[in-house]
Amino acid sequence: MTVAPVRRFMNVLALRPGSGGSLLGLGLVADQTFRPICIVEERAYAVATLIKNMESGYLSEVPVWDQIETFNSIPWSQQVDFIIGTFVDRGLEDTTLLESVAGIFKQLQPERALFEMRSEVLKQRESFIRICSQFQSMDFQVEIEEISARELGFTHGRRRLFMALTRNPQGKPVANPRTQRLERSVRNGENHEENEGREGSRQSTDSQQDLGRIEGIIQRFPHPPPPRDSEAWTEVLESTPHLSASLPKQADGQFRGVANGFSNRLDRLWILGGDSVPVMWKVAYETLFSRKLL
Structure with missing residues (x-):
């Protein structure tokens, strides 16, 4: 007799999910059930699209808050297991946004999180180190994976960086000196062994593996290509469509935004160019969390 696996509900807080692609992607994961309980989205058209998708039955009906910086997380305390975020057009390089997201983490204490970001954030080394350091200082293990829609069979590139955060199961705080060493190690390419006695919150190899992964991905990205290198710029624009012109020249007139x-x-163009692909979120979750149950 075959016994069906136990499906545990995981309560989800979604930050800036756009039209809901990230939430739809989580629904494709076979061995885990996600239950959205709140959404934070500031863009008016995205909110309208989310509500339309809720009314159509594609998404669960949940409250929608309008701004991360003013989000009141007290009513959701001890209720959120998983935080997801889409930071494409506005990234965590924005220190105000990063601090606001960190504040939500401190109040809600989720077990794990998954963020979608532009791959180009890796070129901003100081900002990327600051992002990783912020969450490592809160006792989260950081893993990153680059995923392209084209690699999954789509006709467009849409290369994205997914960052997975998993809380240390031992629950011991990570000291600030670790954050400083993280910055020095990534900046200088160092790989020193850590004293496990001083850093008892996780195994000494974990951070070295994380740093190796981060440094390896950073090295894969060259400097911005020359202006006439059309092939290189095509690749860049596939991962950052917001850098290209929003309207073709023939549609660029006095009444912008109402062409045709x-x-x-x-x-609508923003959603087509910058929103999440559900299958990419499915693959990202299964790759970074390896189907492990909490």
Whole structure:
């Protein structure tokens, strides 16, 4: 007799999910059930699309808060297992946004999180180190994976960086000196052995593996290509479509945003170019969390 695996509900807080691609992607994961309980989205057209998808039955009906910086997380204390975030057009390099997200983590104490970001954030070394350091100082293990929609069979590139955060099961705080060593190690390419007695919150090899992964991905990204290198710029624009022109020249007129009679045209283009691909979120979760149960 075959016994079906136990499916545990995981309560989800979604930060800036756009039209809901990340939430739809989690619904594709076979061995885990996700239950959204709240959404934080500040872009008006995205909120309208989310509500439409809720009314159509594609997404669960949940409260929608309008801004991360003002989000009141007290009512959701001890209720959130998993935080997801899409930081493509506005990244965590924004220190105000990063501090606000960190504040939500401190109040809600989730067990894990998954963020989608532009791959180009790795070129901003200081910002990327600051992001990793912020969450490592809160006792999260950081893993990153680059995923391209084209590699999954789609016709567009849409290369994205996914960052997975997993809370240390031993629950001991990570001291600030670790954050300083993380910055020095990534900046200088060092790989020193750590004293396990001083850093009892996790195994000494964990941080070295994380740093090796981060440094390896950083080295894969060259400096910005020359202006006339069309092939290189095509690859860059596939991962950052917001850098390309929003409207073709023939549609660029006095009434921007309503070309060809479509209302909210620029917002629709934003969703097409910058929103999440559900299958990418499914693959990211299964790759980074390896189907491990909490």
